[in-house]
Amino acid sequence: MLSAGSNVGDRHGHLQSVADELGDRLIGTSHVYVTAPWGGVEQDDFYNVTLIADDPGRDPWDWLRLCHLLEWRADRVRDVRWGPRSLDVDVIACYDPGEVESQHPDLLLPHPRARARAFVLVPWMQIEPEATLGGAVVRDLVAALEPAEIAGVRRTDFSLTPSAR
Ligand SMILES: Nc1ncnc2c1ncn2[C@@H]1O[C@H](COP(=O)(O)OP(=O)(O)OP(=O)(O)O)[C@@H](O)[C@H]1O
Numbered sequence: 001m002l003s004a005g006s007n008v009g010d011r012h013g014h015l016q017s018v019a020d021e022l023g024d025r026l027i028g029t030s031h032v033y034v035t036a037p038w039g040g041v042e043q044d045d046f047y048n049v050t051l052i053a054d055d056p057g058r059d060p061w062d063w064l065r066l067c068h069l070l071e072w073r074a075d076r077v078r079d080v081r082w083g084p085r086s087l088d089v090d091v092i093a094c095y096d097p098g099e100v101e102s103q104h105p106d107l108l109l110p111h112p113r114a115r116a117r118a119f120v121l122v123p124w125m126q127i128e129p130e131a132t133l134g135g136a137v138v139r140d141l142v143a144a145l146e147p148a149e150i151a152g153v154r155r156t157d158f159s160l161t162p163s164a165r
């Protein structure tokens with residue numbers, strides 16, 4: 001499961017680039033959500049989306065490399081931690097078929113901060129409420145969030161479909 005966010009430039013276009021790259025490997029997408037910034041840095045609202053991808057030929061490191069490629073194509077600049085960004089794509093969880101675990105600092109699985117992030121969990125619950133993250137069910141993780149966190153995550157009417165090539 002991948003989570004993508006953008007709050008700089010063409011927010012929708014940046015998220016669309018992720019769907020376009022995944023193409024027919026994309027097996028589920030949430031709507032796009034407008035989300036209040038998480039992490040304490042004052043900045044514009046984000047667009048966030050959850051994407052379920054499947055490709056038997058790819059391992060978790062391949063997905064991470066794809067995330068970095070997409071960020072690089074969007075001219076992502078890394079300066080402020082949790083600060084503004086054209087595109088952020090994180091690997092939240094991988095299944096093979098059970099949840100894959102990784103302690104490597106360049107690829108922590110499941111993503112260690114996802115369970116505290118309404119901007120990840122609320123879109124995910126829209127499409128896979130029974131999915132597990134670190135052994136917990138997404139629906140239960142959402143129920144454990146502060147109501148104010150959930151209120152900061154608003155569903156738009158639009159979702160992403162890969163553009164025809
Ligand atoms: N599951 C993961 N998905 C994406 N990056 C990860 C993951 N686990 C570790 N990393 C590493 O985290 C580093 C920083 O990534 P990034 O700049 O996207 O962080 P961030 O978006 O600012 O913060 P956060 O990690 O809290 O979302 C990268 O070098 C990446 O290899």
Ligand SMILES: Nc1nc2c(c(=O)[nH]1)N=C(CO)CN2
Pocket residue numbers: 004005006035036037038039046048082083088119
């Ligand atoms: N709402 C929201 N807040 C964030 C986001 C994000 O994608 N959405 N990404 C961050 C960096 O990981 C920091 N804060």
